[in-house]
Amino acid sequence: MSSGIRHYCGVFGIAGHPEAAQLTYLGLYAQQHRGQEAAGICTADGQRMIRRAGSGLVADALDAQDLEELRNPLAIGHVRYSTTGSGHEANVQPLQVSCSIGQVAICHNGNLINAAGVRHEYESDGHIFTGTSDTEVILHMLVNRDFAERPDPLAAVLRHLRGSYSLLMLHPDRIEAARDPTGNRPLCLGRIADTWIVASETCALDLVGAQYVRDVEPGEIVTLTPNGIQSRRFIERRACRPAQCIFEHIYFADPSSLVFGENVHLVRKQMGRALARYAPANADLIVPVPNCARCAALGYHEESNIPLGRGFTTSHYVGRSFIQPSQTVRDLTVRLKLNPIRASVEGKRLVVVEDSVVRGTTTRGKMQSLRDAGAKQLHLRVASPPIRHPCYYGIDFPSREELIANARTVEQIRDYLAVDSLAYLPLERMLSCVKPHNGHFCTACFSGEYPIPIDPYFQKDMFERQQLRFFEPLHGGDPAKDTAPAP
Amino acid sequence: MSSGIRHYCGVFGIAGHPEAAQLTYLGLYAQQHRGQEAAGICTADGQRMIRRAGSGLVADALDAQDLEELRNPLAIGHVRYSTTGSGHEANVQPLQVSCSIGQVAICHNGNLINAAGVRHEYESDGHIFTGTSDTEVILHMLVNRDFAERPDPLAAVLRHLRGSYSLLMLHPDRIEAARDPTGNRPLCLGRIADTWIVASETCALDLVGAQYVRDVEPGEIVTLTPNGIQSRRFIERRACRPAQCIFEHIYFADPSSLVFGENVHLVRKQMGRALARYAPANADLIVPVPNCARCAALGYHEESNIPLGRGFTTSHYVGRSFIQPSQTVRDLTVRLKLNPIRASVEGKRLVVVEDSVVRGTTTRGKMQSLRDAGAKQLHLRVASPPIRHPCYYGIDFPSREELIANARTVEQIRDYLAVDSLAYLPLERMLSCVKPHNGHFCTACFSGEYPIPIDPYFQKDMFERQQLRFFEPLHGGDPAKDTAPAP
Amino acid sequence: MSSGIRHYCGVFGIAGHPEAAQLTYLGLYAQQHRGQEAAGICTADGQRMIRRAGSGLVADALDAQDLEELRNPLAIGHVRYSTTGSGHEANVQPLQVSCSIGQVAICHNGNLINAAGVRHEYESDGHIFTGTSDTEVILHMLVNRDFAERPDPLAAVLRHLRGSYSLLMLHPDRIEAARDPTGNRPLCLGRIADTWIVASETCALDLVGAQYVRDVEPGEIVTLTPNGIQSRRFIERRACRPAQCIFEHIYFADPSSLVFGENVHLVRKQMGRALARYAPANADLIVPVPNCARCAALGYHEESNIPLGRGFTTSHYVGRSFIQPSQTVRDLTVRLKLNPIRASVEGKRLVVVEDSVVRGTTTRGKMQSLRDAGAKQLHLRVASPPIRHPCYYGIDFPSREELIANARTVEQIRDYLAVDSLAYLPLERMLSCVKPHNGHFCTACFSGEYPIPIDPYFQKDMFERQQLRFFEPLHGGDPAKDTAPAP
């Protein structure tokens, strides 16, 4: 059972628009960087629901006929990442079922820590599970007598859940949007005239021409109907312990998005400036690793006044259908995505800015290719701290052993990456780049301090049986993350 | 008959490698930005030839089985653009035939000006043409008695051709590579150990791990065999009048490539610097239009010291399969490829750097979206002169009437684009950014001075009967070029 | 909710063979005529299960990689028909779930009459349903406390079910096969050496090289393991009221199969002989309607001594991808599947033998085309009685109103079909062609006498809300069944 593995995802919902399915399609498209393995939309007309979903990019998963059939005024949608084993069709969200409260569809971004335990208990109690996602567990809880008979069953269920979740639930006549008490994952509200929208990131609001209004608060449930929104809390504000995922700012979110109250691009630039102050370098040129580190490189440049250059050209054509080259030429293909510009780097002392380093193998390859292209010195600057711990709230990092910083000193990593100098941005300095009044951040992958306790069942699953794997590149054509094992 | 329409293309050839087809596949992939409509490879084993080709990107056009069947030590390949009408299979290159000199395959990048006339003459004389490409005309000339009986038929044919061409011809036992006397299109030689390679751009050499040796010279024919290369000239060096396509540096070529003896990235940066000197701006931030103008924007920044920002995030997911949104939400999709980063541009006076402006409609949309995102002032700086004339040597611009600069003053263009100020880099200043000792450049699209006279037949075809269209974005996910008509 | 709609299906299971998935694939292929809309296989290795399924023919639904991944010694598989509305992925069988009894997969052929009621009751009780098939209901009952705590939960559940079913259930280490107390649908046991197999029809045993052993008896559960089979009954033999579906012999089953103890081809031939005795004709030639009626036509010929001819050629190339012709030529396409042989029928008095007539529209078209081809007289002989009543046990006939015999006398039908004479084989005569000692048959569609009472819920669903539709041609390229409405 792999129910413990969670994936990074994006959600979108809209209540009361004649082209709800079309706008949801665009909203998912804008959040494509949050999930490229599958996409689905479920819509409702006040009485009935219809669902269409498929694997791959939004444009592959859904076609014009799907959108035509989905023509209803209420809609929720989902894009997701999956690991190989659990990629089967029964898990593609939104999940739609029929049960005692009628037809319901649900999708979420996040990871439920106590899902495995609840599921085990419910199975013993006669429940049947068709997929392996923890989303399904939420539905089972909802119709369970323990919760169903409460005045507000959804609130009761949410109080019982442990983990991170930004959740959308579609009923025939309304959408309920909820965010976990730690606010670990982003979730924002916007509007087009009188139509309300909810999405993981504001870039989805921008694309559909909606105005950002506010975030859904940690511990809040917002109900969206064609007549407006209503808010209630399932947990008191003062009882909420914010633990927003700092990795949204470091890597996941689109630079144009407003996440946790701040623009991602500006935060990243700040991190770059802080990095320049903390770890200056005697160099001729700053080279960002495309495309994510470009914001941080800009900040490093502004602070250091070292010229900002372009070290690589990027190819946008690599897809899954690319033929695996033969053994002999296999090593050529590491250059497929990143081609160093020799004329730009030859004979230069380079500051290479990265947003983060996971396994280290890809970074090592990039350093080698810059060296091959004639770079005289390589000073690697990473705009976040070393990643040393697994994430249980939704990031599918590789196993602890595969993390390059797990059992190595910075010096040892420098040796492995074969660079002249290496510096990571320390945790406190990184945190100084985000506004404290927006609440605390989860930094577990750096610090090992987990804001939400891990339950025994989950531990067992996670530690003993599962092979956690860090996602493939989130951003198309972006090779920033490592994919092969280190020494 | 649409034989006058030429396309922008890329070629690759390799003589004497056990994995020639695989390396050609990679070499075409590296030059994917030069042609995305079709791809083909033809290989030979000393006696026989085999050809495989298809439409779409390299990875779509050819599959693993094709490569397996193509396993031969000599190979040439081609990627190309096409216009709708002439996209039929008979035109996909390399073109392979059997004739008096045995089996021959040919592919080229460029445009033959006198092809229509020659073709007409040959048809009258009993020749049969199966496609509409001018490549076919070259083959017919080769076996024509007038040329076939000369001591060097290929040289004789090339002397007779008018136009631009970088040409590869595959015989069962060798490759012949030729470049027209003006050197209008790039063509370079490289080697992996003792194996010789020829390609349009050096980025293809880089990807396959080959070393750049030199360019094929204007007026030269280089024969590549497994035993090495041999050179001969079909026209004396002193009789060659270089007219290298300046648009390779402005837009077509990959920034990492060495083209006409200079690195494209550095030339573009120089153009950006020249632009900053010629047309400074009182502004807070420089915003490059991704992805092409990033090099020029870097130059503008270095010269002006105005901070270099990031105005847009780019999406890499838009493909042909994207569903056409309904009428109501159609205007939302202009944001699909370029999403402005509000936090970055809001309240700012921006310098927007473009590499070139063709129709102006897309640029206008981008300016509008920056304005919508809160930009206070927009100062558009274009790193090349206004395009006012059609190209007959291989660039498929739209018709003269659709060129925004055709009948408008810079002031009128400024009004249409709705920017606060607008400046183009003047022709002489642009030319000052490339090294003169590498020879003269063709600037016909800016100046109207055509280095190769246009023959009457061609004129008739081009001006009366054909609808010339500028290509769709060359670089994946790059929206830099306009696609809709202007007022 | 469309849970009342059942489809005609085929099942196959094999316990303990190194190539279980491969053999199941072949076994499904042999039963392709029982279901062409979707196919699925689920396999187990003693501990884990894996499932692969898809839409379309077996060869489309599953590919080589699927079979590779399914490499386990125990397997069950399913082919099915579906109606448009319920064709969504969640319904493709086998259905695999995880619940209190571990992992279970299930598939069946038949129709549960009381599924809707049970489902409604269970939903009220907190159960969640993800699809619309009644198969899912069986699983919910199994884990329900009422049944789960019995000594033999499966037997308890089966005793509670109403309707027709030939059911396979896969556990990690065994297969359970059960047949309803009426034995409405066929289910047979076979073996390859020591490996036991269960299938809907013996033609599946033949194809995989297995020997037929016996049928699963009505009211029996057979457990198949790699070590052999075990039998138990969930209802006493004397309490079983056989009601075998006579339509298996008339139309569904493959002529080579042994169904309900008799060979289908021989039974059909007997029906043809009985028809010839009951309704002789003064004619020159017998023309079977391909391909199903060929067996009956053979019988008619043997009894009547009227020469057996060939009236039609059949096309095997019509598939779903065939382009819908324009309005003008649409009426030409009725000839696509059946082309009359003019030279064979011109000027002749024909006996046309059909196995059954449902809507009558296709039959009418065939009669017209024979008339157009020059037939002098048309004497239609149908080897079964008029269909006047809906089937609730698994045949998806059109609505009562669409059945041509519903409100018409034979005379009126004759007029509508425009034939010179028309005769149906009377019910008793038809029944005289099958061996009585094999038990009684269900003839509800002819007689209106339903052997299993219809429950109120089901009635409501079936009669008020649903549009029942008779399946498209079961046998590839067989146009024997009608598809358009009658006057």
Add this chain to the structure above:
Amino acid sequence: MSSGIRHYCGVFGIAGHPEAAQLTYLGLYAQQHRGQEAAGICTADGQRMIRRAGSGLVADALDAQDLEELRNPLAIGHVRYSTTGSGHEANVQPLQVSCSIGQVAICHNGNLINAAGVRHEYESDGHIFTGTSDTEVILHMLVNRDFAERPDPLAAVLRHLRGSYSLLMLHPDRIEAARDPTGNRPLCLGRIADTWIVASETCALDLVGAQYVRDVEPGEIVTLTPNGIQSRRFIERRACRPAQCIFEHIYFADPSSLVFGENVHLVRKQMGRALARYAPANADLIVPVPNCARCAALGYHEESNIPLGRGFTTSHYVGRSFIQPSQTVRDLTVRLKLNPIRASVEGKRLVVVEDSVVRGTTTRGKMQSLRDAGAKQLHLRVASPPIRHPCYYGIDFPSREELIANARTVEQIRDYLAVDSLAYLPLERMLSCVKPHNGHFCTACFSGEYPIPIDPYFQKDMFERQQLRFFEPLHGGDPAKDTAPAP
């Protein structure tokens, strides 16, 4: 060079119908049994031409958009067989070119014996060939001065051709249809009101609702325009030596077609009767090998009064996508297409009627499966003589060595096939079944008497270099032909 290999094909043309492309599509569909490897249509509007073609069945090769783009009043189309090596796109017919006589498209059914020689001569003379089909040779001859300057160039070319051909040539404003002086391949004229049609078989006329008018005569050219037809001869009638392909009647043509003036079904039945008279058998049941031999089996039955049974059921679902089973179960798949009906044949003495035997391996397998199903005796009766010689006029038999009758006596063949008795229909008796007044037949594959002399070039190609292969089953789902080598 494989230009000597010819394929079995079908053609269709229509002059002056608003839905010419649609009707051609249907006309090709009706002749799908004549070629399943590729299909193409070329249409004209009086001035321009457009061509669409693809590989596979008609429904795969052309889609709705193709038909839309082909919307022109004149159309010709082609279906063809190909051998692996020559299946590349340049050979898919119709072949469309532009030359001195403007745009021309051509397609044909047949085989030119002197094509290789002419081609060689023309290549020496400066012509260029893009494919390997002999159709291309015809075009080159047409524009050659030797022919182009004659009063009627097409007639002059046809007089020069040696071999079999039923040829359609599309000009912008008319279709020319020609049949070789031996009339080796069928070609018929039909009409829908005032619109004239030409097709290989009359079954194509039937499907589009056209009336058969007459055959194109050997040595005749018929010009079809929207205004009617005109006829001329390129060779005098008395100079024509009819040599119609008897295999059209034995195997190729559709039973419903009128070929060479006689209905195929009736001719086959006559052959069956002749076979019964020549080689009676003491047997209980006649079993035709589906589907081709059904007509002959009917005749054998009528003459012998031995009951006609059904020995096999046929599957219509086997396609190319069927997964290759593993080594272990590979031998099961011989039953995939033909499943013996045990109940029908068990304990019986069978007369098995075949239309022809080529390699013998498939027939041997069928005999074995009938034996396995319990047949007591097997008396094989073949409704044509032993095939002992290659065909140079269009049938792609296997090499002489692979023909089972090449070097074996009937007795030896009987042993190999393991039947109790074996008889072939002798040549004269077979010829007595077709009307002599329709002209002579070519029986070269049986007798070795070639009506058209073979030229030296062709001999060289055919005998030394080429591996002739008999086609895969012509009729879908028909396994009548052998595919594996014999001892």
